[in-house]
Amino acid sequence: MNALLQKVYDFVDERIDLKTLEAKMMKEPIKGGSRWAYVFGSVLLFIFIMQAVTGVLLMFYYIPSADHAYASTQFIIHEVDYGWFILSYHFWGSSAMVVMVFAHMSQVFLWGAYKTPREMIWLIGLGLFGIVMAFGFTGYLLPWDQRAYWATTVGVEIMDKTPVVGDFLARFLKGGPTPGQMTLSRFFVIHVMILPGALMGLAGLHLFLFRSAGPAGPFRGTPEELKAKTDFFFPRQVWKDIVAMAAVFLTICSLALIEPVVLLEEAKPDPGDYHPEPEWYFLFLFQLLRWKAFSGEFGQFVAATAIPGAFMLLLAALPFLDRSPERNIFKRPIALLSWAVVMIGILVLTVSAIINREFLD
Amino acid sequence: MAYPATAISSIKLAWALSWAAFWTGFPFKAIVALLLLAAQIHPWEGTGLVALLALSVPIDIWALGLTARTFFLERMGMEIRGSVGAGLWWQGAFLGAVMLWIAYYAVGATAAVCKKAAAATLDVVKKVIPIPVAEQITIELLMWAVPATIVVIVLLLIWLKLFGWRIKRFVVASGQTSSADLQERVREWDDWRVPVDSTLMLVSFTAVAVLLTVAFWVLLPVTTTHRHPDYPPPQTEVVKKKVKPEELLKKTDATLAKAEAVLELLEKEKAKEKKPASPRK
Amino acid sequence: MASVQPKIKSKVRCVDGEIGEIVHVIADPISLEVSHIVVRANGTQRQVPVATIAAVRDDSVELLCNAAQVAGFPEHKPEDFLTSKQVEIPHLENRIHVEPGDLLVPFPVLEKSCARRNFFAGFIHVIGALIGLPLVWPVLRFIMKPMYAPYDNRWIKIGNVSKIKTEDVGVQFIFKKSFTDSVLQREEDKNHWVIKATPETLKKVYPHGDISFTDEKGEVIWVNKQTVPYVAFAGKCPHLGCGFKWRSHKTRGQVFLCPCHLSIYDAAGTVLDGPAPRPLDVLPIKVSAAGVIEIIDVEYKAGKKELVRIA
Numbered sequence: 040m041n042a043l044l045q046k047v048y049d050f051v052d053e054r055i056d057l058k059t060l061e062a063k064m065m066k067e068p069i070k071g072g073s074r075w076a077y078v079f080g081s082v083l084l085f086i087f088i089m090q091a092v093t094g095v096l097l098m099f100y101y102i103p104s105a106d107h108a109y110a111s112t113q114f115i116i117h118e119v120d121y122g123w124f125i126l127s128y129h130f131w132g133s134s135a136m137v138v139m140v141f142a143h144m145s146q147v148f149l150w151g152a153y154k155t156p157r158e159m160i161w162l163i164g165l166g167l168f169g170i171v172m173a174f175g176f177t178g179y180l181l182p183w184d185q186r187a188y189w190a191t192t193v194g195v196e197i198m199d200k201t202p203v204v205g206d207f208l209a210r211f212l213k214g215g216p217t218p219g220q221m222t223l224s225r226f227f228v229i230h231v232m233i234l235p236g237a238l239m240g241l242a243g244l245h246l247f248l249f250r251s252a253g254p255a256g257p258f259r260g261t262p263e264e265l266k267a268k269t270d271f272f273f274p275r276q277v278w279k280d281i282v283a284m285a286a287v288f289l290t291i292c293s294l295a296l297i298e299p300v301v302l303l304e305e306a307k308p309d310p311g312d313y314h315p316e317p318e319w320y321f322l323f324l325f326q327l328l329r330w331k332a333f334s335g336e337f338g339q340f341v342a343a344t345a346i347p348g349a350f351m352l353l354l355a356a357l358p359f360l361d362r363s364p365e366r367n368i369f370k371r372p373i374a375l376l377s378w379a380v381v382m383i384g385i386l387v388l389t390v391s392a393i394i395n396r397e398f399l400d
Numbered sequence: 401m402a403y404p405a406t407a408i409s410s411i412k413l414a415w416a417l418s419w420a421a422f423w424t425g426f427p428f429k430a431i432v433a434l435l436l437l438a439a440q441i442h443p444w445e446g447t448g449l450v451a452l453l454a455l456s457v458p459i460d461i462w463a464l465g466l467t468a469r470t471f472f473l474e475r476m477g478m479e480i481r482g483s484v485g486a487g488l489w490w491q492g493a494f495l496g497a498v499m500l501w502i503a504y505y506a507v508g509a510t511a512a513v514c515k516k517a518a519a520a521t522l523d524v525v526k527k528v529i530p531i532p533v534a535e536q537i538t539i540e541l542l543m544w545a546v547p548a549t550i551v552v553i554v555l556l557l558i559w560l561k562l563f564g565w566r567i568k569r570f571v572v573a574s575g576q577t578s579s580a581d582l583q584e585r586v587r588e589w590d591d592w593r594v595p596v597d598s599t600l601m602l603v604s605f606t607a608v609a610v611l612l613t614v615a616f617w618v619l620l621p622v623t624t625t626h627r628h629p630d631y632p633p634p635q636t637e638v639v640k641k642k643v644k645p646e647e648l649l650k651k652t653d654a655t656l657a658k659a660e661a662v663l664e665l666l667e668k669e670k671a672k673e674k675k676p677a678s679p680r681k
Numbered sequence: 682m683a684s685v686q687p688k689i690k691s692k693v694r695c696v697d698g699e700i701g702e703i704v705h706v707i708a709d710p711i712s713l714e715v716s717h718i719v720v721r722a723n724g725t726q727r728q729v730p731v732a733t734i735a736a737v738r739d740d741s742v743e744l745l746c747n748a749a750q751v752a753g754f755p756e757h758k759p760e761d762f763l764t765s766k767q768v769e770i771p772h773l774e775n776r777i778h779v780e781p782g783d784l785l786v787p788f789p790v791l792e793k794s795c796a797r798r799n800f801f802a803g804f805i806h807v808i809g810a811l812i813g814l815p816l817v818w819p820v821l822r823f824i825m826k827p828m829y830a831p832y833d834n835r836w837i838k839i840g841n842v843s844k845i846k847t848e849d850v851g852v853q854f855i856f857k858k859s860f861t862d863s864v865l866q867r868e869e870d871k872n873h874w875v876i877k878a879t880p881e882t883l884k885k886v887y888p889h890g891d892i893s894f895t896d897e898k899g900e901v902i903w904v905n906k907q908t909v910p911y912v913a914f915a916g917k918c919p920h921l922g923c924g925f926k927w928r929s930h931k932t933r934g935q936v937f938l939c940p941c942h943l944s945i946y947d948a949a950g951t952v953l954d955g956p957a958p959r960p961l962d963v964l965p966i967k968v969s970a971a972g973v974i975e976i977i978d979v980e981y982k983a984g985k986k987e988l989v990r991i992a
Contacts, residue, residue, distance in 0.1 A: 070711055120825075125823055262711055326534065330532065395537050613811070613814045
C-alpha cells in the first residue's frame with residue numbers, strides 16, 4: 040500500500056514538482072512553535088465550508104418566493120428527514136462564525152499582528168468581517184417569518200438614514216420602495232452567490248498575503264526560546280487547527296440539538312404583538328439607537344452611521360497610525376484598554392437589549 | 401532558563417494549568433454532551449448533569465496531569481515522579497467546590513443588594529434629572545453587574561492563589577530538578593504527546609469514534625422535537641379490520657334471529673295482558 | 682539586503698594565512714541574517730560564527746581569528762540543517778543570496794522525529810475523516826427524502842363509460858390530477874386510455890387471470906377482475922414514457938401507436954411492433970353503477986420488461 044502511494048506521489052511530483060509545493064505549503068517553520076491561539080483563522084475557514092455545505096443542502100428544498108419561502112422552510116423543519124438538524128446547524132453555524140470573527144480579530148489585534156508589514160492583510164480582514172456580517176443580515180430574511188421580515192425591515196430603514204447613499208442603498212436592497220418579493224430575491228442572490236464569491240476571493244487573497252509575510256509569531260520570548268519550540272505548520276499547527284475545528288463542530292451540533300430553529304408565524308405587514316429585533320450580534324447597535332441621547336434625525340445618524348463608521352475607519356487606519364514595533368500586549372496599555380472597553384461595551388449593550396425586552400410589553 | 405519553584409506567582413501558575421487543562425478536556429466533554437443531547441437528555445440538569453460531571457472527573461484528571469507535567473518540566477525545570485493529575489485534581493476540585501459555594505451566596509447577595517441600591521439611587525436621581533428608559537437599563541445593569549463581576553474576579557483570584565499554593569507544595573514535595581537544557585526539555589514534553597504505538601492508538605481512536613458516531617445516528621431524532629403549533633404531527637393511520645362477509649352475514653342472521661325471538665316474546669306478553677284486561681260484556 | 686553576504690567557494694583567510702574555502706552559508710530564520718559560515722579546512726568542516734568575519738570581498742573572506750581558533754569551532758553536522766528550498770521562510774531568499782549552492786537553515790529539533798511527524802499526520806487524517814462522519818447519515822436521508830416517496834393510491838374519477846361507443850376501440854380520457862408537490866398544491870393534465878373489451882380481447886389482457894395490485898409493503902390494495910369488460914391502460918408508452926394515440930394502421934387496422942419510437946399495440950395492449958419491452962400497463966379500474974370510471978394512477982418504470990412500480 041505504501042509503495043503504491045509512493046508511486047502515485049512520484050508520478051505527480053514529476054509533473055508538478057510536488058516536493059517544492061509540499062515544502063512551501065507545509066514546511067513553514069513557526070517561530071515559537073504552533074499555538075492554539077493561532078487556530079481561529081483556520082476555524083473560520085472550516086465554519087465557512089460547513090455553512091456552504093449545509094446552505095447548499097437547504098437549497099434543495101427552499102423556495103425563494105414570498106408565497107412559498109415560509110412554507111418551504113417549515114417543510115424542511117417538519118417533513119424532510121433531519122431537515123430540522125441541517126437548518127439548525129446552519130443557523131447556529133452563522134452565530135459561531137460571528138463569535139470566531141471577533142475572536143480572530145481580537146487575537147490579531149492583541150498580538151499586534153496588524154502592524155508593519157501586515158497592513159494589507161488587516162485591511163482585507165476588515166473587508167471579510169463586513170462580508171460575514173452581511174451574510175448574517177441577508178440570510179436572516181430568508182425564512183420569511185415575522186422575526187425575519189421585521190428585523191430586515193428595521194435594518195434596511197436604518198441604512199436608509201445614511202447620508203448621500205442611504206436612499207439608493209435601501210432601494211437597492213429592498214428592490215423598491217417597500218419590502219416584498221424583490222427584497223427576497225435580492226437578499227437570496229446576495230446570500231448564496233455574491234457574498235460566497237466575494238468571501239472566497241478575499242479569503243484567498245488574505246491567505247496569500249499572510250503566507251507572503253509569514254506568521255508574526257509570539258510577542259515575547261528570547262530567540263533561544265523561540266528556536267527551541269519552532270516546529271512546522273504541518274503537522275503540529277494543522278493538528279491544532281483540526282482539533283479546534285472538531286471542538287467547534289461538536290459545539291454547533293450541540294447548540295442545534297439544544298435550541299433547534301422554530302419559526303414564528305408567517306411574515307405580514309402588521310407586526311402585531313411581535314417586537315422587531317435583529318439577530319443577537321447586531322443587538323448592541325440596536326440598543327444604542329434606543330438611547331434618548333441619540334433621538335431625532337441627527338442623533339440617529341450619529342448612532343447608526345457616524346459612530347460605527349468612525350470606528351471602522353479607525354480600525355482601517357490602525358496599522359498606519361500605530362507604527363510602534365512593540366507587539367507585547369502587556370506593554371501596549373492603550374491598545375489593551377481600548378480592546379477591553381470595546382468588548383465590554385458591546386457586551387453591556389447586548390445584555391441591555393435583552394433586558395429591554397421586558398419593558399416593551 | 402527555568403523558573404525556580406519559588407519564583408513563579410501562585411496565581412499565574414494555577415491559571416496556566418487550569419486554563420490549559422480546561423481546554424484540553426473540552427473536546428471530550430463536548431462528545432459526551434452531544435451524545436446526551438442526541439438522546440434528548442439535558443446535560444445541564446438531572447441525570448444528564450450527573451453523567452457529565454461523573455465522566456468529567458477522569459477527563460479532567462488526565463488533562464490536568466498532562467498540562468501540569470508539561471508546565472513543570474518546561475517552565476520550572478522540574479520532573480515529577482508518580483501521578484500528577486490525581487494528586488492535583490482533588491485539591492483543585494475541593495477548593496473549587498468550596499469557592500463555588502461561597503460564590504453562590506456572595507455573588508447572589510452582591511447582585512441583589514446592588515440592584516436594590518441602583519433602583520433606589522435612580523429613583524432619587526430621576527426626581528431631579530429625567531433618565532430615559534434605555535439609558536436607565538444600561539446604568540442599572542452596570543451598577544449591579546460591575547460589583548458582582550468584581551466579586552467573581554476576587555473569588556477566582558483567591559481560588560487560583562490557594563490552588564497555586566497547593567501546586568507549589570506538590571512540586572517541591574514530589575519533584576526533582578531536571579538537568580536538561582531548554583531545548584531538551586521542550587523536546588521531552590513534546591515527545592510525551594507521541595504514543596509508543598501510534599498505529600494502535602490511531603486505530604482504537606478511530607474505532608471508538610466510529611462507534612460513537614453510529615450511536616449518534618441511532619439516537620438523533622429524525623423529525624424536530626420542537627414542532628411549530630401550526631404543524632401538528634401526522635395522525636397514524638387506523639388499521640382497518642378486514643371484513644369477512646360470511647361472518648358478517650352469520651352475525652346479522654344471529655342478530656335478526658334474536659330480535660325475532662324478542663319480538664315474539666313481547667307479542668306473547670302483550671296478548672296475555674290484553675286477554676284479562678278486556679272482559680266481554 | 683542582509684548585512685553580510687559571503688559567497689560560497691570564497692577563499693577564507695585567517696590572520697595567519699589562507700585556510701580553506703566556504704562550502705555552506707547558514708542563516709538564522711528569526712533574524713533573517715547570516716549566522717554562520719561553514720569552512721572546509723584541513724579535511725573537516727567547521728561552523729564559524731559570523732561575528733568572526735572581519736571583511737567580505739568578492740572572492741574571499743577575512744576572519745578576525747587564527748587557524749587554531751578555527752579548528753576549535755564546532756564541526757558542521759549536515760543532519761541538523763535543511764536547505765532554504767526545503768522550507769518556507771518568507772523573504773529569506775530576498776535578503777540573502779548565495780551562489781552557487783544552497784543557503785542552510787537549522788532543522789527544528791522538534792521536527793526531526795519521524796515518529797512524531799507520522800503520528801500527527803495520521804491523527805490529522807483520522808480527525809479530518811471523522812469530522813464529516815456524523816453528518817453522513819443525516820445528509821443522505823435529507824437528500825433522499827423525496828426519492829422513494831410512498832405510492833399515490835388514490836382513486837381518481839376520469840370520466841364516464843358512456844363516452845365509449847364501440848368495443849375494442851381505444852378511448853382517451855383526459856382529466857386533471859391534483860397532488861401535493863413538496864409545499865405546492867398543483868394540478869396536472871393527464872390522460873389514460875379505456876377500452877370496452879370483447880371476451881377474446883379480455884383473455885389477452887388477463888392471460889394469467891385476475892391482476893392484483895399491491896402497495897409498498899406487499900399488501901393487496903385492489904384486484905382487477907378479468908370479468909370486468911372495461912380495461913384502463915396508462916397513457917404513457919412503456920418504452921420511454923411518451924404519450925401514444927389510437928390510430929388506423931396501413932396493414933394492422935386500428936391500433937395504439939406511439940409516435941416517438943413507433944411502438945404499436947393492439948386493443949388488448951399486446952406489442953405488435955416496435956421497441957416496447959412489455960405490453961401496455963393495465964391500471965386498477967372501478968366502474969360505478971352510474972358508469973363513472975375510477976382508476977388508480979399507477980406508474981411503472983419505463984423501458985423494463987418487468988413491472989417495477991414507481992408511483
